[in-house]
Amino acid sequence: MTVLPFYQNRPSFSSLRDLQPTTTALRHTLKQRTVKAARSIGLVEKKFATWNEPLRLDSGASLSPVTLAYETYGHLNEARDNAILLLHALSGDAHAAGKHETEDRKAGWWDAMIGPGRYFDTDRFFFICSNVLGGCQGSTGPSSLNPKTGKPYGANFPVLTISDMVRAQARLINNLGIETLHAVVGGSMGGFQALEWATAYPDRVNNVVLLATTARSSPQTIGWNSIGRRAIMSDPRWRRGDYYDHESPVDGLAVARMIGHITYVSETSLEDKFGRRFQEGQGPRFELEPEFAVESYLDYQGDSFNQRFDANSYLYITKAMDYWDLAAKYGSLEKAFARSHARFLLLSFSSDWLYSPAESQAIADALRHLNRSVEHIVMPSTAGHDAFLIHNELQGPIIADFLA
Amino acid sequence: MTVLPFYQNRPSFSSLRDLQPTTTALRHTLKQRTVKAARSIGLVEKKFATWNEPLRLDSGASLSPVTLAYETYGHLNEARDNAILLLHALSGDAHAAGKHETEDRKAGWWDAMIGPGRYFDTDRFFFICSNVLGGCQGSTGPSSLNPKTGKPYGANFPVLTISDMVRAQARLINNLGIETLHAVVGGSMGGFQALEWATAYPDRVNNVVLLATTARSSPQTIGWNSIGRRAIMSDPRWRRGDYYDHESPVDGLAVARMIGHITYVSETSLEDKFGRRFQEGQGPRFELEPEFAVESYLDYQGDSFNQRFDANSYLYITKAMDYWDLAAKYGSLEKAFARSHARFLLLSFSSDWLYSPAESQAIADALRHLNRSVEHIVMPSTAGHDAFLIHNELQGPIIADFLA
Numbered sequence: 112m113t114v115l116p117f118y119q120n121r122p123s124f125s126s127l128r129d130l131q132p133t134t135t136a137l138r139h140t141l142k143q144r145t146v147k148a149a150r151s152i153g154l155v156e157k158k159f160a161t162w163n164e165p166l167r168l169d170s171g172a173s174l175s176p177v178t179l180a181y182e183t184y185g186h187l188n189e190a191r192d193n194a195i196l197l198l199h200a201l202s203g204d205a206h207a208a209g210k211h212e213t214e215d216r217k218a219g220w221w222d223a224m225i226g227p228g229r230y231f232d233t234d235r236f237f238f239i240c241s242n243v244l245g246g247c248q249g250s251t252g253p254s255s256l257n258p259k260t261g262k263p264y265g266a267n268f269p270v271l272t273i274s275d276m277v278r279a280q281a282r283l284i285n286n287l288g289i290e291t292l293h294a295v296v297g298g299s300m301g302g303f304q305a306l307e308w309a310t311a312y313p314d315r316v317n318n319v320v321l322l323a324t325t326a327r328s329s330p331q332t333i334g335w336n337s338i339g340r341r342a343i344m345s346d347p348r349w350r351r352g353d354y355y356d357h358e359s360p361v362d363g364l365a366v367a368r369m370i371g372h373i374t375y376v377s378e379t380s381l382e383d384k385f386g387r388r389f390q391e392g393q394g395p396r397f398e399l400e401p402e403f404a405v406e407s408y409l410d411y412q413g414d415s416f417n418q419r420f421d422a423n424s425y426l427y428i429t430k431a432m433d434y435w436d437l438a439a440k441y442g443s444l445e446k447a448f449a450r451s452h453a454r455f456l457l458l459s460f461s462s463d464w465l466y467s468p469a470e471s472q473a474i475a476d477a478l479r480h481l482n483r484s485v486e487h488i489v490m491p492s493t494a495g496h497d498a499f500l501i502h503n504e505l506q507g508p509i510i511a512d513f514l515a
Numbered sequence: 516m517t518v519l520p521f522y523q524n525r526p527s528f529s530s531l532r533d534l535q536p537t538t539t540a541l542r543h544t545l546k547q548r549t550v551k552a553a554r555s556i557g558l559v560e561k562k563f564a565t566w567n568e569p570l571r572l573d574s575g576a577s578l579s580p581v582t583l584a585y586e587t588y589g590h591l592n593e594a595r596d597n598a599i600l601l602l603h604a605l606s607g608d609a610h611a612a613g614k615h616e617t618e619d620r621k622a623g624w625w626d627a628m629i630g631p632g633r634y635f636d637t638d639r640f641f642f643i644c645s646n647v648l649g650g651c652q653g654s655t656g657p658s659s660l661n662p663k664t665g666k667p668y669g670a671n672f673p674v675l676t677i678s679d680m681v682r683a684q685a686r687l688i689n690n691l692g693i694e695t696l697h698a699v700v701g702g703s704m705g706g707f708q709a710l711e712w713a714t715a716y717p718d719r720v721n722n723v724v725l726l727a728t729t730a731r732s733s734p735q736t737i738g739w740n741s742i743g744r745r746a747i748m749s750d751p752r753w754r755r756g757d758y759y760d761h762e763s764p765v766d767g768l769a770v771a772r773m774i775g776h777i778t779y780v781s782e783t784s785l786e787d788k789f790g791r792r793f794q795e796g797q798g799p800r801f802e803l804e805p806e807f808a809v810e811s812y813l814d815y816q817g818d819s820f821n822q823r824f825d826a827n828s829y830l831y832i833t834k835a836m837d838y839w840d841l842a843a844k845y846g847s848l849e850k851a852f853a854r855s856h857a858r859f860l861l862l863s864f865s866s867d868w869l870y871s872p873a874e875s876q877a878i879a880d881a882l883r884h885l886n887r888s889v890e891h892i893v894m895p896s897t898a899g900h901d902a903f904l905i906h907n908e909l910q911g912p913i914i915a916d917f918l919a
Contacts, residue, residue: 405734
């Protein structure tokens with residue numbers, strides 16, 4: 112494990128200013144990148160792949176038809192050996208880079224990392240990102256039509272696992288004519304999928320980049336997810352999942368997202384951003400409604416999440432996360448990783464208390480025990496779990512170096 | 516600051532290293548206590564004190580009549596100088612020790628600490644515990660009748676602060692004919708009140724025992740409370756607080772309590788107690804309902820809380836907690852503590868991430884800066900914030916020594 116200097120010296124994580132790149136190689140990389148002009152991928156298109164052949168699920172159920180929404184950036188080379196699969200987190204989707212329309216307000220969720228000359232260099236690699244099975248951004252999920260009823264599945268959608276999600280993705284990679292992936296890359300739940308890829312399809316993955324992730328959902332993280340599910344399912348608008356012709360369970364999903372949000376940031380980042388400030392222009396009004404800036408912020412996070420996410424998908428995806436336990440599937444982490452000969456890069460973040468650096472270290476320890484190629488770097492950050500979506504200038508050169 | 520040995524060995528808290536193992540005096544005390552026969556206080560009675568004189572509140576509103584429910588254990592001596600005020604946490608009440616009826620299943624919330632020969636020795640001291648203003652166990656709160664309407668206050672109850680709670684308690688101490696308290700003792704929100712007593716009534720408090728507490732609610736703790744309030748207030752059964760003739764907002768209060776519960780324990784304690792076990796006799800059933808033991812446990816905590824707590828009281832008390840900021844009231848912690856000449860004992864718990872040892876240390880630092888008598892001991896524990904309600908054998912001798 113390499114711990115970058117700030118993390119070593121400043122247990123309170125109050126600033127990123129003191130960070131010095133540790134190695135000459137890293138400094139060199141940083142220099143190279145600033146010289147090269149990097150730009151956005153520009154306009155991109157969401158695509159869809161559909162299979163009528165039933166997809167067998169871990170539960171014993173099967174699903175048909177199965178559609179995955181996906182996007183690709185860059186070009187697959189003739190040898191078909193430059194493909195990198197990007198795997199999204201709980202609330203992510205297939206739209207990782209670029210814009211669908213010029214006037215789109217926001218680019219894809221990892222746009223700062225992806226493009227010609229960017230850390231995920233589309234001049235060199237062919238990137239694929241698909242919305243997970245169970246999702247709500249074009250892939251088959253609880254809001255999809257159940258062919259047996261002609262109505263949305265709702266709570267009749269089968270409960271999924273991370274393995275199921277990856278089994279569906281494997282079909283997409285087959286469709287694209289790719290036998291072996293140069294790399295799988297994922298943060299948070301994307302890391303679960305990357306680990307599943309590396310162990311379930313060991314011959315098809317050469318390199319694995321894991322960010323802010325874990326090999327196993329802990330009882331605390333199951334607890335947070337479970338409270339979120341209870342909030343959704345006890346919202347009367349949930350109607351046992353059958354709300355698509357009605358108002359959706361907006362308060363339940365907002366509460367679930369607000370809980371999640373606190374776990375994605377850190378105590379320090381909340382102090383730095385909000386402290387105990389009241390909402391702009393207000394002192395204490397002595398009323399029960401939100402008064403502090405941090406409260407308005409959380410409310411906003413909860414409410415705006417409703418604009419882009421389906422409550423049933425939240426139930427199914429968090430459930431799949433809770434089942435996640437790689438060691439249990441194979442008997443131990445060592446037995447899981449004995450299947451793979453990929454190179455591993457793990458990045459964790461000092462202030463991430465959801466999937467802490469210790470959880471990445473447990474993965475690295477198991478790999479090192481097997482003499483696999485593995486590097487674990489603890490990045491200095493006050494941003495908490497979400498750091499992997501933020502510190503692109505910090506993590507980018509390290510990832511680019513690893514993939515080169 | 517003293518850090519007890521087990522704590523010393525936990526590398527994640529390496530900065531708190533100036534630990535000396537327990538002193539000879541402490542070992543001596545432990546020996547003494549085991550020799551002396553300690554027993555429960557036995558049957559106790561809940562009492563009530565009511566004032567018609569309006570209580571002025573920080574908000575500018577005033578409240579009348581005001582009732583406090585309270586209990587006392589032991590006897591006030593002739594000098595009236597052996598009184599100790601015990602201050603309860605968010606979900607506590609006046610019933611700290613003994614039983615109301617012989618057949619009561621449970622004794623008071625701190626019964627293990629209180630009684631003849633116990634660490635809070637009723638042969639020697641006179642203990643008082645009152646339900647906070649805003650509570651739901653006999654003191655005036657949102658479920659009380661509003662004399663202007665003849666109906667429960669509900670959301671028309673005035674928003675309170677910790678100062679307001681303590682101002683009401685001061686009336687009770689006056690009623691009991693006590694000018695100066697030998698000590699105020701409080702854990703968590705009880706510690707907020709103890710700090711308020713020591714600074715708002717500095718001449719009336721000789722000793723202060725603070726357990727697992729803070730001088731200031733952080734934005735993260737405000738966030739957790741705010742999500743709990745949103746869960747309650749968005750439960751349609753809340754009916755803007757006017758639910759006393761109807762079903763109460765049971766799901767909202769359950770969700771609020773479940774969130775709180777995770778913050779009261781630690782990741783380690785959840786691992787030790789539940790790990791990733793499924794409910795007894797069950798494997799994964801692949802359904803959305805709770806399946807893991809930790810989920811059933813949290814559900815149980817949430818549902819059973821509804822049997823003993825009023826959702827509106829939860830709103831008002833958490834709001835008072837969020838306002839808590841002792842330094843803001845006086846300009847700084849030093850200015851606040853300059854008012855007091857009491858002796859201070861602070862106990863914090865290594866795995867408490869709600870009010871961490873660092874927050875106790877900030878209080879101790881301010882006191883030491885003023886040359887006040889202060890000791891801060893970090894207790895080794897995996898129990899999280901709730902440790903102060905659990906580790907009676909560990910904390911009891913230290914507190915008893917301090918009070919002697």
